[in-house]
Amino acid sequence: MANGVQEDSWNANLYDKKHSFVSQFGGDLVQLLAPQSGEKMLDLGCGTGDLANQLNQLGADIIGIDKSENMIHQAQKKYPGLTFKVQDAVNMGYTNEFDAVFSNATLHWIKTPKQALESIYNALKPGGRFVAEFGGKGNVQKITAAILNQLGEQGIKYKSEQLPWYYPSIGEYTSIMEQVRFRVTHAQHFDRPTPLSGEQGLRNWIEMFAASMFEGVTSDIKELIITRVEENLREVLFHDGKWIADYKRIRVLAIKE
Incomplete structure (x- = not known):
């Protein structure tokens, strides 16, 4: 999520209004988690709290954490009866505390995966489980390539290390999981074409999730780039009146033994 020492760039209202698909697609992951009543659970990267609320309704004793103060503020406003905290996944400070750690659409924002996985492992009780879904290799490749191409057309140099995602x-991710002593019991990499809301769907997605790619770019040039990205991707990603993002996801289930 957004870095605590930088300005919090997450617009929680835009997230709720235009990007509710993030929580909607998390429903399958909740089924994989199979929460039992009374289990203590951590929702890592809880966003505005929808899935934490769902887990609470299924009987879990849930804590939601996110690095974005904006997201946590919105979650607390929406679900005042639940516990939400601003915390960083790589340094949570929990030890043998949770029956399960759940994470949806968050781990691809963390570019130090081993630190995050060690922190998650430590947070779990022995025998506890970790269930997560996040962007995998090839995720939004068409969108990213189109933005990078247009930045290049404007003479703006952009290195791959500057990309906000991991x-x-x-194989790469499960290997790191095993290094931190998880037993990986399920791992899947799959295409999940994701509809974006309305004619402005791609533009809204870029504004929400790829804003950091335009740091130092004037608003006029940014507008020109996004318009050209829309033009270049319309034939590929716009179908039946809506944009379809080229998502590829990784889903994992692991046990702390």
Whole structure:
């Protein structure tokens, strides 16, 4: 999520209004988690709290954490009966505390995966489980390539290390999980074409999730780039009146033994 020492760039209202698909697609992951009544759970990267609320309704004793103060503020406003905290996944400070750690659409924002996985492992009780889904290798490749191409057309140099995301292969990520002593019991890498809301769907997605790619770019040039990205991707990603983002996801289930 957004870095605590930088300005919090997450617009929680835009997230709720235009990007509710993030929580909607998390429903399958909740089924994989199979929460039992009374289990103590951590929702890592809880956003505005929808899935934490769902887990609470299924009987879990849930704490939601996110690095973005904006997201946590919105979650607390929406679900005042639940516990939400501003915390960083790589340094949570929990030890043997949770029956399960759940994470949806968050881990691809963390570019130090081993630190995050060690922190998650430590937070779990022995026998506890970790269930997560996030962007995997090839995620939003068409969108990213189109933005990078247009930045280049404007003479703006952009290195791959500047990308805000970490999209690993399944082998890469599960290897790190095993290094921190998880037993990986399920791992999947799959295409999940994701509808974006309305004619402005791609533009809204870029504004929400790829804003950091335009740091130092004037608003006029940014507008020109986004318009050209829309033009270049319309034939590929716009179908039946809506944009379809080229998502590829990794889903994992692991046990702390």
